[in-house]
Amino acid sequence: MSLDSISSSSSVDESTGLNRNSDLEPVDEQFGLLSLTEPVELEPNRGNGYGVANGSLNRERSNGEEEYERLTVQNREIFGDERPSSPSSSGYAGERGSSSASTASRIDGASEVDGDEIQEVRNDCSLEGFSDTQASAWVPGKRHVDEDDGSISWRKRKKHFFILSNSGKPIYSRYGDEHKLAGFSATLQAIISFVENGGDRVKLVKAGKHQVVFLVKGPIYLVCISCTEEPFESLKGQLELIYGQMILILTKSINRCFEKNPKFDMTPLLRGTDVVFSSLIHSFSWNPATFIHAYTCLPLAYATRQAAGAILQDVADSGVLFAILMCKHKVISLVGAQKASLHPDDMLLLSNFVMSSESFRTAESFSPICLPRYNPMAFLYAYVNFLDVDTYLILLTTRSDAFYHLKDCRIRIELVLSKSNVLSEVQRSMIDGGMHVEDLPLDPLPRSGSSPHLGQQRLPTDSPERLPTDSPKRPREPFIGIGGPAGLWHFIYRSIFLEQYVSSEFSPPLSSPQQQKRLYRAYQRLHDSMHDKGIGPHKTQFRRDENYVLLCWVTQDFELYAAFDPLADKAVAIKTCNRVCQWVKDVENEIFLQGASPFSW
Amino acid sequence: MGCSSSLPDRSSGRSTGLNNADNPEGPDAKNLRVKLVLLGDSGVGKSCIVLRFVRGQFDPTSKVTVGASFLSQTIALQDSTTVKFEIWDTAGQERYAALAPLYYRGAGVAVIVYDITSPESFTKAQYWVKELQKHGSPGIVMALVGNKADLQEKREVPVQDGIDYAEKNGMFFIETSAKTADNINQLFEEIAKRLPRPSPS
Numbered sequence: 001m002s003l004d005s006i007s008s009s010s011s012v013d014e015s016t017g018l019n020r021n022s023d024l025e026p027v028d029e030q031f032g033l034l035s036l037t038e039p040v041e042l043e044p045n046r047g048n049g050y051g052v053a054n055g056s057l058n059r060e061r062s063n064g065e066e067e068y069e070r071l072t073v074q075n076r077e078i079f080g081d082e083r084p085s086s087p088s089s090s091g092y093a094g095e096r097g098s099s100s101a102s103t104a105s106r107i108d109g110a111s112e113v114d115g116d117e118i119q120e121v122r123n124d125c126s127l128e129g130f131s132d133t134q135a136s137a138w139v140p141g142k143r144h145v146d147e148d149d150g151s152i153s154w155r156k157r158k159k160h161f162f163i164l165s166n167s168g169k170p171i172y173s174r175y176g177d178e179h180k181l182a183g184f185s186a187t188l189q190a191i192i193s194f195v196e197n198g199g200d201r202v203k204l205v206k207a208g209k210h211q212v213v214f215l216v217k218g219p220i221y222l223v224c225i226s227c228t229e230e231p232f233e234s235l236k237g238q239l240e241l242i243y244g245q246m247i248l249i250l251t252k253s254i255n256r257c258f259e260k261n262p263k264f265d266m267t268p269l270l271r272g273t274d275v276v277f278s279s280l281i282h283s284f285s286w287n288p289a290t291f292i293h294a295y296t297c298l299p300l301a302y303a304t305r306q307a308a309g310a311i312l313q314d315v316a317d318s319g320v321l322f323a324i325l326m327c328k329h330k331v332i333s334l335v336g337a338q339k340a341s342l343h344p345d346d347m348l349l350l351s352n353f354v355m356s357s358e359s360f361r362t363a364e365s366f367s368p369i370c371l372p373r374y375n376p377m378a379f380l381y382a383y384v385n386f387l388d389v390d391t392y393l394i395l396l397t398t399r400s401d402a403f404y405h406l407k408d409c410r411i412r413i414e415l416v417l418s419k420s421n422v423l424s425e426v427q428r429s430m431i432d433g434g435m436h437v438e439d440l441p442l443d444p445l446p447r448s449g450s451s452p453h454l455g456q457q458r459l460p461t462d463s464p465e466r467l468p469t470d471s472p473k474r475p476r477e478p479f480i481g482i483g484g485p486a487g488l489w490h491f492i493y494r495s496i497f498l499e500q501y502v503s504s505e506f507s508p509p510l511s512s513p514q515q516q517k518r519l520y521r522a523y524q525r526l527h528d529s530m531h532d533k534g535i536g537p538h539k540t541q542f543r544r545d546e547n548y549v550l551l552c553w554v555t556q557d558f559e560l561y562a563a564f565d566p567l568a569d570k571a572v573a574i575k576t577c578n579r580v581c582q583w584v585k586d587v588e589n590e591i592f593l594q595g596a597s598p599f600s601w
Numbered sequence: 602m603g604c605s606s607s608l609p610d611r612s613s614g615r616s617t618g619l620n621n622a623d624n625p626e627g628p629d630a631k632n633l634r635v636k637l638v639l640l641g642d643s644g645v646g647k648s649c650i651v652l653r654f655v656r657g658q659f660d661p662t663s664k665v666t667v668g669a670s671f672l673s674q675t676i677a678l679q680d681s682t683t684v685k686f687e688i689w690d691t692a693g694q695e696r697y698a699a700l701a702p703l704y705y706r707g708a709g710v711a712v713i714v715y716d717i718t719s720p721e722s723f724t725k726a727q728y729w730v731k732e733l734q735k736h737g738s739p740g741i742v743m744a745l746v747g748n749k750a751d752l753q754e755k756r757e758v759p760v761q762d763g764i765d766y767a768e769k770n771g772m773f774f775i776e777t778s779a780k781t782a783d784n785i786n787q788l789f790e791e792i793a794k795r796l797p798r799p800s801p802s
Contacts, residue, residue, distance in 0.1 A: 250696060269696045272643060272665035358664040362652065363690070367668020368700055382668075400703050403671070 138282050140356060142274035148180035160225040161242060161281060164189060165258060171220070171266045172246075172274075174281060178267055188223050192216065204232050215239040219258035220246070230521060231528035234291055238284050241345065245280050247372040248349045249273055251379055279356035280349070285517040287329060287348070291524050292559070294494050294501040295344045298330040299434050302589040304425045308333040309593075311416040315395065315409045321380065322396040325413075326351055327426050331593060332391070343373035344499050350382075354392060360384045364410070366403045371396075385410050387417070391426055435504045435591070437484030437491070440576070440583055483507060486576040487565030489548070490519060493584045494559040495592060502584060502591045510563075518547065523561050526552045530559075542570060551577055558584075630799045634685040637792070638705040640733075641714035642725040643693030646748040649779035650714065651690045654789055659780055666692040669704050676786075676793060684793040686710075702736060710742045710792055715763075717747040717776065718755040723762070730770055742795050743772045746788060751778040 147154035154176050162181075163172040168189030170178040178185075192214055195202040205212040213235040215222040222239040246254075250269060257264045284290050297305075312323040312335040321340055325332040329351050336342055353369065354360050368379040383395040383406035393413060395406045417423050483489040489510055494501040506516055530538050530552050541552045549564040551573055560581060564573050584591070639647040648666050652658050655674040669692060675685040689704040691697065705711060711733050715726040726745065733741060745767040747758060760776060767774030773791055777784040 269694075271694050271696075272692075275665075353667075357667045358662075359648065359666045359670060359692075362648070362664065363670040363672045365666075365668055365670045367692075368697075400700075407671070 140275045140282075141278055142174075143278075144175045145177050147176040149176070149184040151176070158226065159228050159281075160223075161239070161277075162188060162221075162223045162225075163242065163246065164221050164223070165262075165264065165266060166193070166216075166219045166221060167258075167262045169263065169265055172242075172270060172277060174278070189221060192221055203236075211235065213239060215243065217243050218252075218255050219262075220254075228521070231525055233528045233531075234524045237291060238281075241280060241284075241290060241349065242277065244345060244372040245277060245349050245352065246270070247376050248346075248353055248370050249276070251370040252372075252376040275358075276353055276356045280352050283329075283348075283352060285520060286513070288492055288501060288503055288520065288523065289329070289344065289348045291520075291527055292492065292494050292501055293344050294499045295347050296330050296501050296503060297591060297593050298327045298332050298426060299429050299432075299587075299591050300332065300425055302594075304420075304422055305333055305593065307420040308417060308422045309335060311413050315413060318405070318409065319399070319402070320395050320397055320406065320409060322394070323409075323413075324350075324394040324396075325391070325417075326394070327391045327430065328355065332422070332426060333593060340374075342371070346371040346373045350394065354382075354384055354394060360392070361386050364407065366406070368400075369396075383407065383410065387414055387423060388427075390430065391423060433505045435502060435583070435587070436507060437488045437504050438507060440484045440488060440579055441586075442485070442579075483509065483565065484576075485579075486572045487549075487568035488573075488576050488580070489563045489565060491560060491562040491577075491580050492523065493561075493580065495588075496557055496559065498592055498594075500592050519563055522548060522550060522563070526550055526561060527559075530554055542573075549573055553577060631682050632685070633682060633793075633796060633798075634687065635709040635796060636689070636707060637686045637710040637712060638689045638691060638708040639712045639714060640691055640701065640705065640729040641693055641746075642716070642719070642722040645693065645714045645716040645719070645722045646779050647693065647714050648690050650712075650746070650748060650777060650785060650788075651688055653779045653782055653785045655688070657782075659782070661780070665694070666690060668692055668697065668700075674789075676789060678790070678793055682798075684796065686789065701732070705733060705737055707738055708741060709738065709796065710744070711737060712744045712746055712788070712792070713772075714746045714748050715758065716749050717758045717763075718749055718752050720757050723747075723758045727766065730766075730772070734770070740797065742792060742797075743770070744788065744792055745770075745772045745774045747774075747776040748779060750776040750783060751781050 157175050161174040164170050164185040168186035170181050170185040173181050192202060202214050209227045211226050213224040213232060215236060222243055224235045224239055226235055289295055308325055312325060312333055315323050316335045316337050322336050322342055324334040364385040367382050369382045370379050380396045380398055381400055386392045393410055395409055490504050492501055492503045510516055510519060530541060539554055543550050544566060546566055548566055549568045551562045553560045560577060562577050641647055649659060651672055655672045670690045673685060673687045675683055677683050691704050713726045713729045715722040745763060747763045763774050775784050775788050777788055
């Protein structure tokens with residue numbers, strides 16, 4: 001499964017464990033800096049993951065039953081019992097299955113540092129969609145620059161990210177001024193090189209409820225220190241994305257600077273990019289693309305998306321490597337030159353870069369960027385233009401002199417898009433939102449060309465003033481405030497072949513950003529345990545705790561993550577998941593980009 | 602070159618790179634078109650100068666330019682000629698320094714900006730002047746601009762230093778404030794006046 005490919009590289013450097021007592025002492029000393037009182041435990045580099053290493057999660061697999069037509073109630077035994085399953089493993093201090101009630105609220109509650117700041121600033125552009133709900137509460141750019149590792153507030157931050165060089169020079173820190181963190185960076189570097197000198201590699205240190213995750217990329221070290229109880233693989237994936245974002249800005253040829261001068265100071269090269277990294281880190285808590293490694297499309301009528309694709313294809317044939325039309329983080333259409341394919345992670349990093357850099361909104365721009373999955377060594381040139389507040393066009397080329405050609409391409413594209421009403425359809429889709437669990441059809445939709453927007457039965461008149469996250473306004477009597485049928489609250493469906501996902505809009509009771517973030521964290525743990533390399537991959541999982549019933553179903557074709565009311569009936573939940581899959585199939589031409597150039601890697 | 606073949610309307614005046622407007626001696630002597638590049642340290646206000654000139658706006662929140670932004674503005678001179686500026690507003694960050702030739706190659710005008718409250722930015726401006734003297738187009742019109750002139754009380758670069766340096770290097774010098782719009786239009790009008798005029802054929 002392609003998802004594994006990202007994390008599987010870690011298994012290469014598995015080697016001897018680090019659990020000799022002699023190793024523990026110095027590391028423990030180093031971490032005195034973190035002012036942690038609990039004993040430090042070095043996790044040996046075991047191949048089996050940290051998520052679901054032991055018993056309480058049901059591990060039965062339906063061996064031999066490769067093909068499920070439907071997920072049926074008769075298969076319920078594969079879900080095991082309904083105890084709150086616990087992805088507990090030795091040394092994972094915070095997460096114990098039976099005590100998940102207290103644990104979960106402590107992990108994910110509003111107490112997180114981000115949560116503290118949610119009231120601070122209300123952005124004026126709180127227009128629509130979940131991402132805006134988040135954006136309205138989130139302040140871009142680096143905060144707390146005055147802090148350093150001596151500050152109590154800095155130490156209390158729940159999730160730190162650091163980039164440093166292998167000589168210990170700070171490159172980036174999520175909180176605080178990099179230069180003031182030189183001592184701290186040197187400590188991190190000392191830990192890494194201490195272990196490397198022993199012919200080994202440190203991947204994870206657990207210290208009480210803190211996890212310290214390390215990622216070494218040549219001369220660049222990335223470290224996450226977190227007490228959010230996200231699984232190791234998730235945090236590692238986040239470090240990979242941060243590294244990719246840095247490569248997107250500078251290319252991997254930055255390594256040469258360190259070859260020439262090991263004491264090279266990289267911070268000047270990243271000046272002004274705090275906002276890009278902070279926006280990426282913020283997206284770890286709201287954008288599923290960061291952990292399911294797929295992209296999502298703006299829902300559009302098939303013909304509309306085709307019209308957009310046709311003009312982009314026209315442009316691609318004239319020597320443009322990739323032509324990408326997006327609305328916020330959602331794809332309207334994209335086209336690549338022959339044999340060129342774009343990795344979903346590259347799309348995530350590119351759209352994050354464009355959306356977080358305000359200057360792209362002021363005027364048309366021409367800027368070098370690197371797609372780390374396409375070619376980490378070379379710059380491409382990106383022509384970027386916002387067609388309206390949320391909709392933007394990115395044209396990528398290998399030629400540094402192509403600006404005027406790309407400008408002409410944009411003029412042609414814009415003309416076609418406005419003539420064929422694509423831009424107004426995009427606006428309408430932004431207002432209508434995506435799939436709402438309340439709209440889950442009871443029966444398969446009639447297959448006709450004239451079906452309403454995503455099979456919704458609602459009157460068109462109620463849509464204009466409705467915000468996607470604001471569904472109580474809508475006349476949906478039976479489910480107001482309690483999600484969709486059978487207690488369905490939310491789902492994410494990922495098409496494995498298309499490398500695309502669709503996520504339902506958030507509705508009450510998942511109305512606050514904190515609740516939404518908590519759900520995504522739960523999905524991440526679910527994702528992690530499903531793809532666990534030690535005991536997985538699994539096909540199905542059903543877990544119930546005081547927050548949700550979570551159901552995950554993985555086949556060769558798709559992955560489905562669904563969240564239900566914690567009191568939802570299991571058999572009905574399973575039936576509902578089947579209906580969700582049918583619904584997705586019924587509207588797949590609207591929610592997915594079909595027939596794009598092959599994305600499989 | 603390269604991409605010009607599909608664009609017959611432009612192909613006559615192009616040489617290399619991002620040079621759509623390197624040829625003020627266009628067919629029409631009354632309607633000049635010139636490529637202008639802004640260079641200078643990050644944070645000196647290059648984008649603010651351009652946005653004040655092109656859109657009459659000033660946004661005090663700093664927006665870091667990525668790569669380079671392209672804007673154009675046409676002004677009319679008293680002798681009834683019009684000048685269309687095709688402006689490359691480059692990013693001041695160090696990581697883009699190596700790419701500067703991409704933007705200044707073939708430019709008819711270079712506006713080098715520093716911040717009167719920052720001696721470092723004045724040093725950086727001198728670096729750009731030298732670079733353009735070495736690698737810029739021959740006959741390029743250069744202007745030295747001390748921006749943030751509204752911050753008199755924080756001034757660290759004396760006016761005379763700017764005047765002296767500009768004179769030594771055959772540049773036009775002006776102090777501006779994008780915030781108050783002071784001298785912004787004058788800057789571009791002065792540049793327009795100094796452009797080499799095509800000899801009528």
